[in-house]
Amino acid sequence: MSNEPQRTRRSQRILLRVLCGKVQMEPQPGPGQRRREKIMAEEKRAKLYLAGPEVFLPDAVEKAREQQALCARYGFIGLHPIDNNIDVQERDPTQILEIYRAIRLFRGDVHALLVRFSTDALLSALKIYMGDIHQIYQCDIVVANCNPFRGALIDDGTAYELGFGNALGKPSYGYIDQMIPAVENIVKRYPCTIREDGVPVDQDGYLVVDDFGTAINLMMQCGMLMSGGRLIEGNFEHCLQAIRADLDSGTLRLPREAADR
Template sequence: MAGPEVFLPNAREVLDRKIALARSYGFTPVSPGDLTVPETETRHQRGLAISAINESLMTSADLIIANLTPFRGVSADVGTVFELGFMCARGCPAFAFSNCSQNHFERVSDLYGGNVHLGPDGRHRGPDGMALENFDMTENLMLDGGIAVRSGAIMTRRVAPDQLFLDLTAFEDCLRLAAERLLKPAIRL
């Protein structure tokens, strides 16, 4: 399980709820909240220790369910994006969810206050001249593509702003789909 929930003031409670849900669908979850960080002399060393432990957790996992709800901007948490890429590079099944129903193009367009126009090259561009991805995808095309290639899916929901990182409905939708696709018993004839 990957996502920005680790930054919540009630992170342990939210992670425990996610862990219980994952178990109820037949998965054995590993979560960034499960790590025990050794004492270090500097903050930098502490950050490196956390990174190493997170990589170890990912290496022990067989699939990823990533929370791509926009975090501190229009896109998913960069740490979660790294984790999703890491797991995709390992060839693991990848699933994701977002508690934001707007697609990436809509969110970036909103960032520009709707001041988006078609450039002479036929691409949508913001007032800074930079092109916008307009592929009707939840996130950047590499994230959506990485998940799709691994037969995963991105589940989206629209939730109240104060529930962006607390509502677990889309997460549970992901668990249900992952269980159907990965844990379904083989039919023997």
């Protein structure tokens, strides 16, 4: 004997209860809700600002996309400064001014500065600078390539970005091919002479006395430690692995997580 009439009556009773407000039907997610859920999921992924001299490579854009793909593999969103360099010929200062207003960190009259250099090549530099600062402001963690660049030391732009991120309270991580003492690295890569007392002196006459057990300038390496991060021996992916492990273990807590607790 078929149970179809019984199932029909049961369905009718459920429908009646729904219409009377006694049963809450589970709403089906629409396209708008799915988009919101996707955005929320993205917001839960840590954003990494990828500092380093890779922007000067001949294949800088391809390299940036490779780094961003690696970030995604480890559950991160990579904010790359190359994305601020692609349209530097755009001469409209309004876009930069909007970035400035969003950040509100600078004391100078930025509008007057932009108008002053609106037809000068420096406007491109200002656009890159403001774009990079905006990305650091948006990120959760600063990740820096700390390998020597055009000499014995870290790229100076990368050093600035590390310090800026630390000043904003962002954790910072760095990676370097070899974790050797800074003094050894300087003597190896920069013309130096050794005094009778064994202290190296560089070709500009400055003492090479950075012997504090750090592989890079102590301000940057100590800044990483104090921020909750550290300097990793290895490549970019090794650094991502370390960040992922620190987050998963609870060793690293992002500022927004600490605020929520």
